[in-house]
Amino acid sequence: MARVKEAVTVLDGVPHLKLTKGRSAALVQACRIALESGQLEKRQKGTVGSLCELFEETASGHFVEPDPSxxxxxxxxxxxxxxxxxxxxxxxxxxxxxxxxxxxxxxxxxxxxxxxxxxxxxxxxxxxxxxxxxxxxxxxxxxxxxxxxxxxxxxxxxxxxxx
The missing domain is CATH 3.40.1440 (GIY-YIG endonuclease)
Structure with missing residues (x-):
């Protein structure tokens, strides 16, 4: 199971991706673009939405839109x-x-x-x-x-x- 610890995603005890604020902000932006594209199926939307929420925590403070509608x-x-x-x-x-x-x-x-x-x-x-x-x-x-x-x-x- 993946978890975020000290800005590193760990899978089965092995670090896989260093989640810096900048990388997380880029991933959040990519997720938002994907969600707004209208091209994702319902299950894909749920998965991408969950990833967006996960990365938002790490990307805190790196958004152009810090407090959206x-x-x-x-x-x-x-x-x-x-x-x-x-x-x-x-x-x-x-x-x-x-x-x-x-x-x-x-x-x-x-x-x-x-x-x-x-x-x-x-x-x-x-x-x-x-x-x-x-x-x-x-x-x-x-x-x-x-x-x-x-x-x-x-x-x-x-x-x-x-x-």
């Missing part, structure tokens, strides 16, 4: 209409596609676009604070139907984006 979303399951998930992501489609291993995929109720990850994260925390938490250990799920959460957040932030 980000979405706050409300997701739900039809079998659990009394609860919903409030989260943030830079890529709405990628976020939903990561739920393919679930027996019941999540559905998007709404999403709002914010100017930065920092702002989206702040607004996400505000949104969650308006509702009682649901579940143990997780903080993304709240005890409220998606339509009520969307209505309340629309009062705060205006109309969600149209898809």
């Amino acid at each position: 980000c979405f706050v979303y409300v997701h739900y399951r039809e079998s659990q209409l009394g609860v919903c998930k409030i989260g943030h992501t830079r890529d709405l489609e990628k976020r939903l596609s990561r739920n393919t291993d679930m027996t019941e995929p999540l559905k998007r109720a709404a999403a709002w676009d914010f100017a930065s990850v920092k702002e989206a994260s702040k607004q996400e925390d505000i949104a969650r604070s308006l509702f009682d938490p649901f579940g143990v250990g997780g903080k993304e799920w709240v005890k409220a139907p998606a339509h009520e959460v969307v209505s309340r957040l629309t009062e705060l932030w205006g109309a969600p984006i149209q898809e």
Whole structure:
């Protein structure tokens, strides 16, 4: 199994690639280009997206766009209409596609676009604070139907984006 330790990827105890900030930033940029190309299959998108997230940690501080735009979303399951998930992501489609291993995929109720990850994260925390938490250990799920959460957040932030 590969792991990152002191900026070196190690596979079976043997160093394979020195992950400097510059190399990681280049790999992140390549992953983003691949994801935006529209030429990857769903599984490939998941793999490339995971690699992008892995390299982002090492590349910290080397981006031209240090705090890109980000979405706050409300997701739900039809079998659990009394609860919903409030989260943030830079890529709405990628976020939903990561739920393919679930027996019941999540559905998007709404999403709002914010100017930065920092702002989206702040607004996400505000949104969650308006509702009682649901579940143990997780903080993304709240005890409220998606339509009520969307209505309340629309009062705060205006109309969600149209898809």
